[in-house]
Amino acid sequence: MTEHLDADALADLDEGLLDRDHVASARAHVAGCPRCRAELAALTGVRERLAAAAEVEPMPAEVVARLDRALAGVAAEPASTAVTRSVIPLREPQRSSPRGLRWLQAAAVVVLVLAGGAVAVSALRGSDDNNSSASSAGGAGAVDKRADAAGAYPVTASGRHWTKTTVEAEVPRLLAGTLSPTLPPSTFSTENDTGGSGGSGGSAEAPRALAGVPAARLAGGPALADCVTELAGGPATPLAVDLATFDGQPAAVVLLPGIGGPGRVDVWVVPPDCAQGNGQFLYYANVPRP
Amino acid sequence: MTDAELLQAHAEGDPDAFGELVRRHRDRLWAVALRTLGDREEAADALQDALLSAFRAGRGAAFRGDAAPTTWLHRIVVNACLDRVRRRAARPADPLPEHDVPARGDAVGSRLTGIDVEAALRTLPVEQRSALVLVDMYGWSVEDAAQVLDCPSGTVKSRCARGRARLLPLLRDGNPEPAPDVPPQTSPSHDARQGGEPS
Numbered sequence A: 001m002t003e004h005l006d007a008d009a010l011a012d013l014d015e016g017l018l019d020r021d022h023v024a025s026a027r028a029h030v031a032g033c034p035r036c037r038a039e040l041a042a043l044t045g046v047r048e049r050l051a052a053a054a055e056v057e058p059m060p061a062e063v064v065a066r067l068d069r070a071l072a073g074v075a076a077e078p079a080s081t082a083v084t085r086s087v088i089p090l091r092e093p094q095r096s097s098p099r100g101l102r103w104l105q106a107a108a109v110v111v112l113v114l115a116g117g118a119v120a121v122s123a124l125r126g127s128d129d130n131n132s133s134a135s136s137a138g139g140a141g142a143v144d145k146r147a148d149a150a151g152a153y154p155v156t157a158s159g160r161h162w163t164k165t166t167v168e169a170e171v172p173r174l175l176a177g178t179l180s181p182t183l184p185p186s187t188f189s190t191e192n193d194t195g196g197s198g199g200s201g202g203s204a205e206a207p208r209a210l211a212g213v214p215a216a217r218l219a220g221g222p223a224l225a226d227c228v229t230e231l232a233g234g235p236a237t238p239l240a241v242d243l244a245t246f247d248g249q250p251a252a253v254v255l256l257p258g259i260g261g262p263g264r265v266d267v268w269v270v271p272p273d274c275a276q277g278n279g280q281f282l283y284y285a286n287v288p289r290p
Numbered sequence B: 001m002t003d004a005e006l007l008q009a010h011a012e013g014d015p016d017a018f019g020e021l022v023r024r025h026r027d028r029l030w031a032v033a034l035r036t037l038g039d040r041e042e043a044a045d046a047l048q049d050a051l052l053s054a055f056r057a058g059r060g061a062a063f064r065g066d067a068a069p070t071t072w073l074h075r076i077v078v079n080a081c082l083d084r085v086r087r088r089a090a091r092p093a094d095p096l097p098e099h100d101v102p103a104r105g106d107a108v109g110s111r112l113t114g115i116d117v118e119a120a121l122r123t124l125p126v127e128q129r130s131a132l133v134l135v136d137m138y139g140w141s142v143e144d145a146a147q148v149l150d151c152p153s154g155t156v157k158s159r160c161a162r163g164r165a166r167l168l169p170l171l172r173d174g175n176p177e178p179a180p181d182v183p184p185q186t187s188p189s190h191d192a193r194q195g196g197e198p199s
Helices: A007-015 A020-031 A034-052 A061-076 A082-087 A098-113 A118-128 A137-152 A167-176 A221-232 B003-011 B017-037 B040-058 B069-089 B107-111 B115-122 B126-137 B142-149 B153-171 B187-194
Strands: A240-246 A249-257 A264-270 A283-288
Touching (some): A034 B115, A061 B017, A167 A249, A167 B069, A283 B040, B003 B017, B017 B069, B017 B126, B069 B126, B069 B142, B115 B126, B115 B153, B126 B142, B126 B153
Antiparallel strands (some): A249 A264
């Protein structure tokens, strides 16, 4: 090879990315070519320039203050359960901000949605400590009730291939219910036992073959409700759920009322075993609500 | 307490633990966000988004113990930065704030301040920019940067190499050649402008 190396090739050589054959010829060329040696040295200069520009001012005081406020705000959000708080607000939110109101409204929805008063009552009883009765052994019934409540939000099974870069564009469609097809949650409520092995079933033929999609195990039943509870730090009603894939993995995309006010949506992408309480999630984003 | 212990305390409901963790690392997180986004307001917004989601994710033992807390924090911050850039790019009506492109022949004066470096970085696709900010600027190992960027090490290397190659004409030492018009990475808005503004 006698031609000069272009900048990409030199940078690849420098980074050790050239394959063995090309490395040998590239090295041979550079050894005898002052120009390419100079370019290689200039690449080192680029690195040095970058390193030299590393120093920036410390975080400005106004940004520090703003983050402190924001963190104090999120810390004031219910870490236990929204239901408990709405029924007996043991710890009144420090400020009657829109966020506090929003939580109360959201909690009210949860209460309304819960079929039967048993859950509300048990939540009442459990409200003098921070542990939701729903998470205790005696709360199995409550979990099921919440699963019933899951029917109150739309579950789609688009089988779509979500990625980080498409989240922003897809969320409005999911909220608008225009990701098709939309299946009633009951379709999935019997799917909890779909294949013990998560890899079973070709998910390529989504959404028709959705019964074979491991993500379907999440929908309906207590699984998704538990998962949402885990993500939201308390029972919450999703705005919408899509059973799909994310970066090629089976996943459920769960939209929750977002941090930062009514204009925001939290997007949680969770694997099918999200409900096992390990807190695993594949992706999180807080995006504007369309 | 170590970072990991702070995070554990946060997961268990300690009200001060997360704030302490942020205090320890906020200047570094700020620097990375600022250099990745090149805009103070954007960097502050991204940090806020990121730290709120980190707070929530860390509460209730949702922490994934597969990375050091600093790596985990950086990952969330860098992701928030990348999200911002991509979101802007997907919205032609809302382009990135205009910044000075590298001034031709002004390299000497700005060299000391890093302004030219920042401007040159802005011409790169954000994937290359974020890799270079971590590896070349802040000295992260390729492996740790790969954890932050959530991609294979080879991808980090390749992004760094391609980014350096693109920066070469802009940051060349000595007598700088005139900077070529490198198209900014927000191609949708750029293309829209070139093709004639529809509105």
